[in-house]
Structures are given as structure tokens and as C-alpha cells.
Amino acid sequence: MKEYLQERIASSLQSLGITSDMPVTLEKPRQAAHGDLTTNIAMMLAKGQKKNPRQFAADIVGRLQIDASLVSRIEIAGPGFINFTFTEKFYRQELSRLLAHEQMFGRSDVGKGKKTQVEFVSANPTGPLTVGHGRGAVYGDTVSNLLEWTGHDVTREYYFNNAGRQMRVLGDSVRLRYLQAVGEQVEFPEDYYQGEYIKDIASHLKDEFGDGLKNEPAEGKFKAQAEKEIFDDIKKTLKSLGIVHKTFFNENSLYEDGKIKEVLEEFKKKGLSYESEGAVWLKMSALGGEKDKVIVKNTGEPTYRLPDIAYHVDKFRRGFDLIVDIFGSDHIATYPDVLAGVKALGYDEAKVKVLIHQFVTIMQGTEVVKMSTRKANYITLDDLIAEVGADVVRYFFLMRSMTSHLNFDLVLAKQQSDENPVFYLQYAHARICSIMRKAEEEGQKAGSTPNLELLKEPDEFDLIKMLLEFPETVQYCAETFEIHRLAEYLQDVATAFHKFYHNCRVLSEDAELTQARLALCNATKAVLRNGLAVLGISAPEKM
RNA sequence: GCACUCGUAGCUCAAUUGGAUAGAGCGUUGGCCUCCGGAGCCAAAGGUUUCGGGUUCGACUCCCGACGAGUGCACCA
Numbered sequence: 001m002k003e004y005l006q007e008r009i010a011s012s013l014q015s016l017g018i019t020s021d022m023p024v025t026l027e028k029p030r031q032a033a034h035g036d037l038t039t040n041i042a043m044m045l046a047k048g049q050k051k052n053p054r055q056f057a058a059d060i061v062g063r064l065q066i067d068a069s070l071v072s073r074i075e076i077a078g079p080g081f082i083n084f085t086f087t088e089k090f091y092r093q094e095l096s097r098l099l100a101h102e103q104m105f106g107r108s109d110v111g112k113g114k115k116t117q118v119e120f121v122s123a124n125p126t127g128p129l130t131v132g133h134g135r136g137a138v139y140g141d142t143v144s145n146l147l148e149w150t151g152h153d154v155t156r157e158y159y160f161n162n163a164g165r166q167m168r169v170l171g172d173s174v175r176l177r178y179l180q181a182v183g184e185q186v187e188f189p190e191d192y193y194q195g196e197y198i199k200d201i202a203s204h205l206k207d208e209f210g211d212g213l214k215n216e217p218a219e220g221k222f223k224a225q226a227e228k229e230i231f232d233d234i235k236k237t238l239k240s241l242g243i244v245h246k247t248f249f250n251e252n253s254l255y256e257d258g259k260i261k262e263v264l265e266e267f268k269k270k271g272l273s274y275e276s277e278g279a280v281w282l283k284m285s286a287l288g289g290e291k292d293k294v295i296v297k298n299t300g301e302p303t304y305r306l307p308d309i310a311y312h313v314d315k316f317r318r319g320f321d322l323i324v325d326i327f328g329s330d331h332i333a334t335y336p337d338v339l340a341g342v343k344a345l346g347y348d349e350a351k352v353k354v355l356i357h358q359f360v361t362i363m364q365g366t367e368v369v370k371m372s373t374r375k376a377n378y379i380t381l382d383d384l385i386a387e388v389g390a391d392v393v394r395y396f397f398l399m400r401s402m403t404s405h406l407n408f409d410l411v412l413a414k415q416q417s418d419e420n421p422v423f424y425l426q427y428a429h430a431r432i433c434s435i436m437r438k439a440e441e442e443g444q445k446a447g448s449t450p451n452l453e454l455l456k457e458p459d460e461f462d463l464i465k466m467l468l469e470f471p472e473t474v475q476y477c478a479e480t481f482e483i484h485r486l487a488e489y490l491q492d493v494a495t496a497f498h499k500f501y502h503n504c505r506v507l508s509e510d511a512e513l514t515q516a517r518l519a520l521c522n523a524t525k526a527v528l529r530n531g532l533a534v535l536g537i538s539a540p541e542k543m
Numbered sequence: 544g545c546a547c548u549c550g551u552a553g554c555u556c557a558a559u560u561g562g563a564u565a566g567a568g569c570g571u572u573g574g575c576c577u578c579c580g581g582a583g584c585c586a587a588a589g590g591u592u593u594c595g596g597g598u599u600c601g602a603c604u605c606c607c608g609a610c611g612a613g614u615g616c617a618c619c620a
Contacts, residue, residue, distance in 0.1 A: 027559055027562085028559065029559095029562095029563080030558085030559080030562085030563075030564090030565095030566090031563075031564080034563070038562090038563090040561095040562065043562085043600070043601085046600085047599095047600085053600070077563075078562085078563045079562085079563075079600060079601070080600085081562080081563070124620075161620075164619085164620065165619065165620085166619080166620070277618085278618085279618055280618095281618095290545090290546090290616095293617095293618095294617085294618045295618095296618085297618040298618060299618075301618085303617085303618065303619085303620090304619075304620045308620095328614090329547075329548065329613080329614050329615075330614060330615065330620095331615085331620085332546085332547050332548080332614065332615055332616095333546075333547080333614095333615050333616060334615090334620085356547085356548075358548060358549080358613075358614080359613070359614070361613085399556085400555085400556060400557090401556085401557080403548060403549070404548085404549065404556075405548080405549070405612080405613060405614095406555090406556095407554095407555065407556095409554095409555085412554095412555085412569085420582090421567095421568065421569095423582055424568090424582075424583090426582090427580080427582050427583075428583090430580075430582090431579090431580055431582095431583085434579075434580055435579050435580085438579055438580095439579080442579095476559085480560085484556090484557080485557090485559085488557065488558095488567080491567075491568085492567095495567090498583055498584065499583095499584070499585095501579080501580095501583080501584085502575095502583070502584045502585085503584085505578075505579070506579055507579045508579090542580095543580085543582070
């Protein structure tokens with residue numbers, strides 16, 4: 001419909017002798033009284049035409065040729081908006097199209113199978129995932145869902161490093177706890193990992209080996225055991241949120257395959273790096289950055305920048321046409337270096353989308369809970385899931401824009417479990433399922449050829465209009481990565497349904513009307529189910 | 544000090560990317576089930592969009608400046 005009107009308006013402008021590269025934008029007006037779609041094109045062009053916007057709008061409308069069976073009303077309003085109102089026939093047509101492809105409704109192929117990688121979570125295995133990781137995890141998984149729904153070929157990837165200083169400290173933390181467990185008097189440094197899980201790992205080793213590991217180095221069994229156990233836990237946590245990565249990419253492989261060396265040599269060849277004070281520097285100043293950065297320390301060890309760049313080069317070499325990176329705001333300063341690096345090596349950095357989400361502030365009532373993996377005073381993602389459930393966790397992380405800081409009040413989240421917005425959505429779905437069950441009991445099962453002409457109540461049309469917005473909402477969210485818009489949209493669908501349910505009785509003596517309304521219920525159910533599926537939230541038949 | 548993200552109802556957050564009268568939930572107040580699920584529906588109260596300038600037909604949105612919050616600014620990741 002949008003395309004149709006755009007084309008008609010463009011042709012009207014042409015017949016007025018106006019050529020402009022100004023796109024004709026059609027939007028849904030905020031107020032229903034202003035019709036179904038509106039355009040501000042007359043206001044946009046009026047100035048160049050030296051005309052009064054309203055008069056100009058009238059000229060455009062005068063030349064407009066539109067199928068009257070689709071559009072019932074065209075009016076000029078306000079400072080020069082042109083408003084279009086669609087016919088009931090048009091909406092009935094669209095509704096029967098929806099009913100014909102329920103499961104597919106909302107899916108599209110605009111992505112054209114584009115090879116896409118989404119990298120998210122990417123926490124090193126030094127401890128359980130925190131609530132802070134949770135936001136990125138859920139966001140990344142849902143972005144992946146959206147891209148799949150819009151026809152992208154998506155790979156979910158987790159990048160980690162088990163070779164750095166962090167991991168050495170982790171191994172040594174386990175070693176010291178182990179020594180303590182077998183009765184040695186050793187001091188445990190303050191800046192080591194304090195969590196209980198370190199003691200658990202140590203005691204597992206004690207169970208298996210007794211005191212036979214007393215002289216084992218930290219980097220041996222201790223580190224290996226810690227990495228294994230912690231990674232298993234991380235994967236289990238993610239799984240409980242419905243998140244499964246296809247690839248776990250180890251930073252180490254970049255060294256083993258010589259990719260780090262390659263990138264280093266490439267920079268040198270291009271004259272973009274130099275040695276100074278025993279270190280190798282990247283000429284960020286020549287790449288649009290503020291100052292040069294070290295990429296290899298004077299110890300010969302690379303800084304994180306070099307592998308990060310090499311990793312992204314590898315993503316390009318694997319043939320990804322869209323590369324989505326999801327970081328917390330604490331990594332805000334690292335990505336410009338990476339982007340400048342890949343660009344300098346001749347790759348199109350526009351294919352890399354870096355999405356930064358703001359932090360979650362955990363509140364215990366009015367008290368802020370400060371989080372630190374090193375110290376043990378954090379709330380794990382597991383704790384949170386156990387307390388409020390996976391659906392609530394996912395929804396809470398998705399319902400707000402990623403650029404805004406999120407306050408997650410544990411007391412409220414627990415307490416609210418009855419009045420939670422996610423239940424409002426699920427309730428609508430369960431309610432429809434209940435109507436279906438009841439209908440079947442009464443022998444009024446939804447038929448295959450409902451007479452949609454019988455739908456004429458305003459509440460019915462409000463609901464139909466809302467349902468038909470689903471595909472464009474999915475596409476919009478996939479393009480902008482603004483997932484909260486989908487969550488809000490589904491809230492609106494649920495509201496429209498509850499209103500319809502309240503004012504229009506579905507199961508009645510009138511068999512034909514019952515059929516029509518059951519069809520509308522089915523359409524609503526499909527949108528809710530599909531929408532919740534994108535968000536990764538269950539759509540229960542009963543609650 | 545510099546950079547990024549923000550500042551909207553008592554609280555948590557939206558606002559179709561510059562559009563018409565700034566909207567939801569929670570909380571508060573008052574109405575709705577002899578009837579398909581009351582985890583629902585309807586209504587009321589609640590705002591100088593942190594403050595001050597600017598840009599234009601039109602600003603919560605863009606620009607400049609203050610103030611406030613969070614996060615970064617390593618030869619840590």
C-alpha cells in the first residue's frame with residue numbers, strides 16, 4: 001500500500017511538472033482521526049515551489065489518481081499534511097492474506113540470504129555470567145532472530161581468550177584454593193578471584209587427585225579445569241535463556257594460524273606501524289584517530305587491539321557481508337581502533353555494525369548493587385533466572401532502548417511477577433487458546449472460509465490494523481536494531497485484543513459471526529506467537 | 544580535563560528518526576463479571592520534556608553553552 005501511494009504521488013508530482021529527489025515518505029499518523037497514512041511531501045516541497053503548503057497539497061491531490069476501492073478518503077489537514085484513509089475492503093483483503101500464511105506472517109526475504117555474523121557475550125571464562133552480560137546476551141540473540149526473520153543467513157559467534165593475564169590469575173587462584181583445601185598454609189591475595197566457585201573447582205580437583213597436584217603449575221591442570229568448568233556453566237546459563245552459539249572462536253587460533261603475524265606485516269608494509277621504545281605502534285593519527293596506539297608491547301606480547309583487528313579481518317575472509325558486534329558500554333573506546341584497522345587493511349568497515357548497550361544497574365529496593373567479577377559481590381545471571389524466570393529476564397532486557405541505562409530492581413521484579421508486562425502478552429495468547437478450546441467443545445471449530453464481511457465493529461478494525469503492522473515492524477526493528485519497538489508493538493496488539501474481547505463476544509448464537517471472530521482470534525494468536533518467538537519468549541496455551 | 548550514552552508524569556520508560564493535542568506500565572482515586580480466562584476492560588488526577596540560547600512553517604528530537612548521572616580515556620581485556 002505504501003509503495004502504491006508513493007508511486008501515485010510521484011506520478012501526480014510529475015504531472016505538475018515537478019521533479020525532485022525528495023523521497024515521498026508515508027507514515028502512520030499518531031492520531032487515528034488523521035487517517036491511516038499521511039505524507040508531509042507538500043510541506044517539504046512547498047518552499048522550493050514558493051507556494052503555500054496547503055494550496056500546494058491541494059494541487060497534488062487534484063492530480064492524484066487512486067483506486068477508490070482501496071482508499072476511501074483523501075484530505076488535506078493541518079499545515080499541509082495529506083491524509084489517506086483506507087477502505088474496509090482493503091483491510092479485509094489483507095486480513096485474509098494474513099490468515100493464509102499464519103506461520104510465515106512477519107517473515108520476509110529483504111536480507112536476500114546475506115551472510116551475517118552476530119558476535120555477542122564473548123566473556124572470557126573467568127567466572128559465571130553476570131546480569132550485566134545478560135543484557136548483551138539477550139540482545140544479541142534477539143538481533144539474530146530478527147535478522148533470520150528478515151532473510152539473513154545468521155551465524156551466532158562467541159569470541160574468547162583463554163591465554164591472557166586474567167586466565168593466569170584465574171589458574172593461580174584455583175591453585176591456591178587447592179593448596180588450602182589440602183591443608184597448606186598459603187595466603188590468598190586480595191586481587192585474586194574471590195568467588196566461591198573457585199573453591200568448588202579446587203575441591204573437584206582434590207576429589208580427583210587428592211594432594212597429588214601440590215607441585216602442579218597454575219597454568220597446567222588448574223587453569224584447564226577452571227576453564228572447562230566455567231565454560232560449561234556459561235553455556236548452561238545461556239541455554240536456559242534459549243541462547244546457543246554456533247561458533248566459539250578462540251583468540252589463540254589467530255596466533256596458531258599466523259593471522260596475527262600477517263596483520264602485523266601488512267601494517268608494516270603499508271607504513272602504518274613503527275617501532276618506538278621497544279614497542280610497535282599503530283599510526284592511528286594517520287587513520288583518523290587522535291593518537292598512536294601500541295599494538296605490540298616491549299615484552300613482545302600484543303595488546304588486545306592487534307588480535308581484535310586480526311579477528312575482524314578473519315570475519316571478512318570468512319565471507320560475512322554483515323558483521324554485527326555487540327558490546328557493553330565499557331568497550332566503547334575499543335571499537336574505533338578496530339574499525340580504523342580493518343579499513344586501513346582494505347576492508348569495508350561499513351559492513352561492521354557495532355551495537356553498544358548501556359549497563360544494567362541492579363537495585364535491591366533503593367540500594368545500588370555494585371558489581372565486580374573479581375570480588376564476589378555480584379548477582380549472577382543464573383540467580384536472576386532462578387528468581388524471575390527466563391521469559392521475564394528476556395523481556396525486561398528487551399523492553400527498553402539499548403541506549404538507555406536500565407534499572408533492574410530485583411525486589412520489584414520478584415514482587416511484580418503478577419503484574420509484569422510480559423504476562424500481559426502471554427495472557428492474551430493464553431486467552432485466545434482458551435477461546436479456541438471452548439469453541440471446539442461447543443462444536444464451533446474455526447472454519448476455513450470465514451465471512452470477514454461480518455467484521456465491522458471499530459474494535460475489530462483497530463485490531464486488524466494493528467495486526468497488519470507486524471511485518472513492517474519486524475523489518476524496521478531488524479534495520480535499526482531497536483528491539484524495544486517490537487516489544488512495545490506487541491503490547492499494543494495485546495491491548496487491542498483485550499479491548500476487542502471485552503466489547504465483542506466471540507462465541508455466540510450467530511454461527512457465521514462466530515466463525516469470523518474466531519478467524520480474527522487466530523490472526524491475533526499468530527502475530528503474538530510469531531512476535532514472542534522473535535523475542536525468544538514462550539507463548540503459553542495456559543497460564 | 545577529553546570522548547561516548549543519557550536527562551521526559553511520584554517511579555520505570557516510550558515517542559514512527561524534524562510533524563498535528565508528548566504517550567504506556569507501576570503507583571494513586573473511582574467505576575465494570577448471572578456472560579468466551581478479572582493476570583482483563585473503562586475513566587480521572589499527574590508535564591514549562593534539567594536549565595539558557597539558536598536553526599525553521601514546526602524542536603523531546605538538530606546546533607552551541609551550562610548543570611547533573613553512567614561509562615570509558617594503559618605497553619589490562
